[in-house]
Amino acid sequence: MTAHPLFDIGGRTALVTGSSRGIGLALARGLAEAGCRVILNGRDGDRLAKAAAGLPGEVHTAVFDVTDGPSVTAGIAEAEERVGPLDILVNNAGMQLRAPLLEFADADWHRVLDTNLTSAFLVGREAARRMTERGHGKIVNICSLQSEVVRPGIAPYAATKGALKMLTKGMCADWGPYGVQVNGLGPGYIETELTRPLVEDEAFSTWVRGRTPAGRWGRTEDLVGGLLFLASPAADFVGGQILYVDGGMASVL
Ligand code: NDP
Numbered sequence: 001m002t003a004h005p006l007f008d009i010g011g012r013t014a015l016v017t018g019s020s021r022g023i024g025l026a027l028a029r030g031l032a033e034a035g036c037r038v039i040l041n042g043r044d045g046d047r048l049a050k051a052a053a054g055l056p057g058e059v060h061t062a063v064f065d066v067t068d069g070p071s072v073t074a075g076i077a078e079a080e081e082r083v084g085p086l087d088i089l090v091n092n093a094g095m096q097l098r099a100p101l102l103e104f105a106d107a108d109w110h111r112v113l114d115t116n117l118t119s120a121f122l123v124g125r126e127a128a129r130r131m132t133e134r135g136h137g138k139i140v141n142i143c144s145l146q147s148e149v150v151r152p153g154i155a156p157y158a159a160t161k162g163a164l165k166m167l168t169k170g171m172c173a174d175w176g177p178y179g180v181q182v183n184g185l186g187p188g189y190i191e192t193e194l195t196r197p198l199v200e201d202e203a204f205s206t207w208v209r210g211r212t213p214a215g216r217w218g219r220t221e222d223l224v225g226g227l228l229f230l231a232s233p234a235a236d237f238v239g240g241q242i243l244y245v246d247g248g249m250a251s252v253l
Pocket of ligand 1: 195
């Protein structure tokens, strides 16, 4: 039995931002295993090279900071020249700072906003300039369960992810007419470096398992199927949607 041709993305070129570890690296691995030429991104060349060495197929790296406009422009131009035109962009780079809102520092607010939201605008705009000209492309923005709901201590993070949801819909409105389909993937609680303090907090960790119908924390590999769908021709008529992959958590009280 072979996979349906609608899910065939072999030979496509895909850039995943923030893919030196965690969710980004798992998504890059999934794309590589599906036959894509993959470009890993992050701020540390050595870390990226190590990550690339562990992936199958043709894997490249592009070192740039997604919050810095000129670096984004130069990084994408250089990557396209070296590897080829981008077919798929995954805006995954992100960070979380947890603190009560009354104690949240100005500089931290701007860091969270720049890393989680402005980055998607900068990288998405640069990729879409090229994709719209060529008349095709797929962009997937990594949103979050916190695009919809929030807990104490992460209001700035949730604000960026809520805004990223609307940016996804706006990108779809602007670029859909030029053949570029934009959607979001919304992970629930996934074990990574970002969530390590939460995983290590026994009470919180137990709460997550209890609140999730699947009865466990998510693994980074749990997100791959959703991404492959959104990046494939099977999703050509799906636009501006956020696909939540959260073990059912968002749906139950
Ligand atoms: P990690 O902290 O494990 O990884 C973050 C990645 O982003 C790293 O590869 C890091 O690379 C990169 N990165 C951070 N800042 C920049 C920057 N300025 N420029 C380039 N790369 C950058 O996080 P996760 O894997 O957990 O999260 C990935 C995404 O998924 C984020 O957007 C997060 O909000 C989202 N998400 C995560 C959830 C979870 O439960 N883990 C739940 C819902 C959403 P380097 O440091 O090498 O530059």
